[in-house]
Amino acid sequence: MSTDSEMEQYGPAAIYLRKPERERIEAQAAPFDAKTAVFVADPDEMYVKGKLVKKEGGKATVETDGGKTVTVKEDDIHPRNPPKYDKIEDMVMMTHLNEPCVLYNLKERYASWMIYTYSGLFCVVVNPYKWLPVYDAVVVAAYRGKKRIEAPPHIFSISDNAYQFMQIDRENQSVLITGESGAGKTVNTKRVIQYFATIAAIGAKKAEPTPGKMQGSLEDQIIAANPLLEAYGNAKTVRNDNSSRFGKFIRIHFGATGKLASADIETYLLEKSRVTFQLSAERSYHIFYQLMTGHKPELLEALLITTNPYDYPMISQGEITVKSIDDIEEFIATDTAIDILGFNADEKLGIYKLTGAVMHHGNMKFKQKQREEQAEPDGTEVADKIAYLMGLNSADMLKALCYPRVKVGNEMVTKGQTVPQVNNAVSALCKSVYEKMFLWMVIRINEMLDTKQARQFYIGVLDIAGFEIFDFNSLEQLCINFTNEKLQQFFNHTMFVLEQEEYKKEGIEWEFIDFGMDLASCIELIEKPLGIFSILEEECMFPKASDTTFKNKLHDQHLGKTKAFEKPKPGKGKAEAHFALVHYAGTVDYNITGWLDKNKDPLNESVIQLYQKASNKLLAFLYASHGAADEAAASGGKKGGKKKGGAFQTVSAVFRENLGKLMTNLRSTHPHFVRCLIPNESKTPGLMENFLVIHQLRCNGVLEGIRICRKGFPSRIIYGDFKQRYKVLNASVIPEGQFIDNKKASEKLLGSIDVDHTQYMFGHTKVFFKAGLLGQLEEMRDEKLATLVTMTQALCRAYLMRREFVKMMERRESILTIQYNIRSFMNVKNWPWLKVYFKIKPLLKSAETEKELQQMKENYDKMKSDLAAALAKKKELEEKMVSLLQEKNDLQLQVASEIENLSDAEERCEGLIKSKIQLEAKLKETTERLEDEEEINAELTGKKRKLEDECSELKKDIDDLELTLAKVEKEKHATENKVKNLTEEMASQDESIAKLTKEKKALQEAHQQTLDDLQAEEDKVNTLTKAKTKLEQQVDDLEGSLEKEQDTSSHLERMKKNLEVTVKDLQHRLDEAENLAMKGGKKQLQKLESRVRELEAEVEAEQRRGADAVKGVRKYERRVKELTYQTEEDKKNVTRLQDLVDKLQLKVKTYKRQAEEAEEQANTHMSRLRKVQHEMEEAQERADIAESQVNKLRAKSRDAGKSDSAE
């Protein structure tokens, strides 16, 4: 533990991090009896402190600190830790690791405002509900670079350790912050980010802002992302005034040197239902109320909104202001954040406009048409506003809402809608717009935080809702709880892996239990094929599925088959539930009402299509990929319905995909776990409700962590330390003055004392203890120390007493001597000789003094005369010195002036020589350049000639090509003519075909006519045949009667003959008629038929000819096209070549110009050279003159020097 002076570096925060030494020592000295101090279960307080009075037959009697005496089961009392462990910083170090110990440790620390506490791998934070000065810059600086055990628990320590691990282990890091709503996750997340931004800003110089993109520095941008996301994703709830209604994972990337490189954000599960519905004590997303503050009046106008939230029923179902939040201030922050993040003006206005449009959606009204189910708009004013903001046509939008077009099979049909249906569609649409916009903002922020700087490792911070059990749990809660189940599994696994590593390293024999597997059954039940999510997604595919079929399927599949799936236990006043899941943190009842709809999340496609064409660019962009997804789903609908990763994704599928990604990310990191606790429901600072906290400790896995911890060997000490600390327990086993290995010593020591020997193990470098044993050793050590200290004290006291005694003896002896002397003096005091002696003694001394005085006087006089002589001499010498000095100065001045002259001349000479050298060099350079230029010139001329050749060749080519072009054109003309002829011919053919067809038709008609006639004739024949048979019968009759009456009358004979004649006649006529009919009809028919055939053949032939002609025409057409194409190609070639030629000519010209320029340059160089030569000669002359002058001066100065010295 640190000293007070060490804690000074934390500044005013020190007292909130660790108690001063004095207080700690005082607390440790409190009286304590390990055998009787217990916690006892209590119905009101959950656990209270007390004193064990007696234990009997499984019952224990305890006197509580409140003065009550209670008798409880033995299981209901728990041992307390000695005061040494009071307010301990890492709870795993406690001797007794039980629920009440953990609770009271947190409680006592919280009471002293120490809100951070470790519990093994966890850092537990209790929401203080007031701002403590523990996040200042001094504190950041104090935590920088410290190991976890070197500093008091803090979120900064976690952050800094993550940073250190990242640099040392070269591994990604993550900080997982979970907890119930209002527990402080977001506050701590912001602290982590603040920490990295601060330390990065200390080290790095500010990056140059890139115009257009970066508006602020990366640190500023990372911090600015928060206000914007919070404005759109946070809202007031019953538990938290600024509750995040989405989860987020922020990754901060660092470069190889540990500098901030970039950042990105991933979000999860935005609660979009809040846009259209709020409870009475809650509020919708902050942004709505921020916009309505009227702080930016121009926005009110642009969005067509008022400043009264009650004008918008959709967002004023609950409260409209929050005491702890100043909407104007927050709005300024949001608006600035948008600018800092680098959104452009269009995007910014687009965001605000869509937000306004969402707000207006709640005011849309629809009514029922008379005598119909159909809905129709009730006023169009609101729709007009929405349409204006979204860039739509208001009438189209209303039509799409009331009469959406839906796909039935392969056809689109218009469908009627009832009023509730339209209202549902409207609310679904505005929620969708809000959500899409939020997700888009995240994407844009990511684009802007992505700096393209080299990044190597990242530290991710996860701020996501913790496990919770409500009375009514729906799909969203299942997703949250499932996420937490996965995170807990991740924690268990990490802990297991770390333990395993440690045990393996230390060679401890230990049967490993992967605690991550404890959670497997529940996780599998949710996510595996045929699990809850997969059944839900499958049901969403069936149009006929309903909540009941879904529930039945779940029960059929899982009830009684997995222990994690249960039937909910009915209870009074409990909300209806359909199944229960056994999570690690408790059993949760889920209600499945509406899951299918929530999961499918259907939208009015007709309106979406309008959105896609909206003139509000942002809106169109948000939905640009929407239809594509649906179309793909429709095409893959039949066979690919079950295909994974299809474009049509249910909410749960998206969630699962995101969670999968998150888990993969996390698995590649070294995790740090932070657990936030909400101490009370009333937001009171300093008050901790035991039940609430214990419930959270169970839910967030802290107690689970301790449970796992207790199964292994949580306490461990290095052998050296162990020996040193616990040697006192039995010092005799470690012989003094003889070397003994620390491990051996520890083994011997532990073996010799009276403890449970199964409770510890020896590793290679450490000794491992089960929870509790170390406490026992500590107690033994304390007892032993107490006896030892008493003994030492006794010895010391005895030693001191003995010394005192010796002194006392000496004092007694001295008193005796003094007494003896005084007595002797008293005896001789009046003796005369002694009196004489006293009188003489002072005189002896004064005679001697006189002589000494005389001698001193003599000495003094001598000294005085000496001094006067010396002074006179000094004066004389001083005068001389002054004159000499003056002389010297004069001479020096003269010399200096001479030297100056000399150096001046030398300098000038040097300068001239230098300029001469320079000029020579320049001359050389220029000559060289001239040579180069000449060479280039020659080369260029060569090139030019070559290019000219090439050019002429190309020209020839062009001519050739032009010729061919002309030829081809001619050919084209010919072909075109031919085509024209053919077309004409074809037209005439067509005409004749038409004529023939007409004729054919006429013939067919005639044919028909003839057939009809034939039919009539046949009918006639039939009637005649009938008459004939009748007549024959009559004849037969008559013949019969004739035979009978043959002999009666001749007259009858005659009659008979007559009749026979008539009969014959009739017969003849009949035959004739028959023949006639037969012959005439058939012949005509045959004739007609053959004519028809002929005509048909003719028509066919004509048609064939026509087809041939068409084919021919097509062929010619194709040829024409080909030729046209070719000519075009040729033309293009020609132009291309022409271009080339032009270019080359241009080049030639530039080369020529360059050559001329070079020549000119060469000439100027030449003239300059000449000038320089001339100058040089002049300079030479001047130098000579100067030199002679210098020589003269030198001689003069020498003369002067000589005369000086002579003087």
Ligand SMILES: Nc1ncnc2c1ncn2[C@@H]1O[C@H](COP(=O)(O)OP(=O)(O)OP(=O)(O)O)[C@@H](O)[C@H]1O
């Ligand atoms: N460390 C702290 N210091 C001071 N106040 C705090 C601290 N942590 C939390 N609070 C207070 O508690 C409130 C809720 O905290 P926060 O918003 O972080 O909760 P949360 O866990 O993110 O909840 P939710 O899940 O609803 O988003 C804060 O607005 C703040 O007033």
Ligand SMILES: [Mg+2]
């Ligand atoms: Mg939050």
